[in-house]
Amino acid sequence: MILFFCYNRGMKTIIFDFNGTIVDDVDIGIKALNVMIDKYLDRSHITKAEYLHIFTFPVIDYYKKVGFDFDKLSFEKVGAEWMEVYEANFKDCKLHQGVREMLLENKRNGIRNVLLSASRKDKLLAQCEILKIRELFAEILGINDIYASSKVNIAKDWMRKQSSGEYLFIGDTLHDLEAAKEIGTPCALVANGHQAKDVLLKVTDRVYDDIREVKDDPDWPK
Numbered sequence: 001m002i003l004f005f006c007y008n009r010g011m012k013t014i015i016f017d018f019n020g021t022i023v024d025d026v027d028i029g030i031k032a033l034n035v036m037i038d039k040y041l042d043r044s045h046i047t048k049a050e051y052l053h054i055f056t057f058p059v060i061d062y063y064k065k066v067g068f069d070f071d072k073l074s075f076e077k078v079g080a081e082w083m084e085v086y087e088a089n090f091k092d093c094k095l096h097q098g099v100r101e102m103l104l105e106n107k108r109n110g111i112r113n114v115l116l117s118a119s120r121k122d123k124l125l126a127q128c129e130i131l132k133i134r135e136l137f138a139e140i141l142g143i144n145d146i147y148a149s150s151k152v153n154i155a156k157d158w159m160r161k162q163s164s165g166e167y168l169f170i171g172d173t174l175h176d177l178e179a180a181k182e183i184g185t186p187c188a189l190v191a192n193g194h195q196a197k198d199v200l201l202k203v204t205d206r207v208y209d210d211i212r213e214v215k216d217d218p219d220w221p222k
Helices: 026-040 048-054 059-066 075-092 099-108 121-131 152-160 174-182 197-201 211-216
Strands: 002-008 011-017 112-120 139-143 166-171 187-190
Touching (some): 011 166, 026 048, 026 075, 048 059, 075 121, 099 112, 099 211, 112 121, 112 152, 121 139, 139 152, 166 174, 174 187
Parallel strands (some): 011 112, 166 187
Antiparallel strands (some): 002 011, 002 166
16 A cells, blocks of 8 residues: 655656555455455454554454464455455456556656555455556556555565665555655655545654645655
């Protein structure tokens, strides 16, 4: 859940997180979670407001907050079943407003778009095809499994290959802020993704309601 700017020898690179930052997939994520609740737990469905206040990384932690006991259940099994429901409903997802225009404008202006996500890379590529945005990215970076433990190591590995420059990291969760701190970059968060605005504001005041508003951030490239 990240957007990230790199100025490298005059070249500007923007790295976007995927889930919640450019694609509006919160509702189908909650839908899939409630299917798991119906199957495994004796509790009511989780509401969107509750979800936005308990969602966290690694995702196993928020499953536990919902009530899953992974001493009795297999997290791998629940996670795989959640993913099946999510993927079956992904066709209903849309990009957040302004995202496609931003990607196209960047490409026209010679700005490199890079996608960074805690999603498995093969699934990420397929989802980008569905959204018709794959060709707008110069690089697409994902993880090797479906359990969304962390994107920090991906960010670190990518950063090691870059020359020095100026960076802005933009996402929709506190995990994105954590990743930005790990690689030493400033960070701005967008509050229309997977965590509530008040949750984000408890940690940083660089929070925006819409990805288009990030252009007002002090570290947006001038």
